[in-house]
Amino acid sequence: MKPEIRHIVFDIGKVLIHYDPNLPFSRLIPDETERRWFFDNVCTHDWNVEQDRGRTWAEAEALLIESYPEREEQIRAFRKHWHEMVPHAYDGSVAIMRKLIADGHDVTMLTNFADDTFAEAQDMYDFLHAPRGVTVSARVGLIKPDAAIYETHAKAFDLDPKACLFIDDSPPNIVGAKGCGWQAVVFTGADKLRQDLAEYGIAA
Secondary structure, X not given: OOOOOOEEEEOOEOOOXXXXXXXXXXXXXXXXXXXXXXXXXXXXXXXXXXXXXXXXXXXXXXXXXXXXXXXXXXXHHHHHOHHHHOOOEOHHHHHHHXXXXXXXXXXXXXXXXXXXXXXXXXXXXXXXXXXXOEEEHHHHOOOOOOHHHHHHHHHHOXXXXXXXXXXXXXXXXXXXXXXXXXXXXXXXXXXXXXXXXXXXXOOO
């Protein structure tokens, strides 16, 4: 039997809004092989994650430009054109979140995000103001799937971990949440999310 869920926690990137760094860089570095090399060696996933942990873009850019001075313009382009990487919302999951809030469910968000880009995302997408609150990784200096960020979120919003359902597109983040005693489901689309919520007796 599924436990009673009293708190629903949404991830944001690839759950509520689309994210793809290739969108601006397919124009900035048209050659696919070169572009793949750039993301594998220069503006890597691990480099970007440190901005989610709280490193400033100025520090991040300086670090790479020191090693790849010939790539300075492309390195700076990552932040400059960031808004193009998040071009649209996932209307289905946004509708689910809005319905959950309208129906009186306690909804918050927990996201790996840089501080300034999250503020930009909230300007672009008004629904990111709709939940009761959000924990932004860069603002607390912690990132998923570290246990500390789930614990920080639960404490900040007075959540009972056993009554939390977390929705995230990343399997490691799901494992992290479960390790903290939360219920958690992998997001693959709105239809599957409705089915997952229904299994906990939640209409969406």
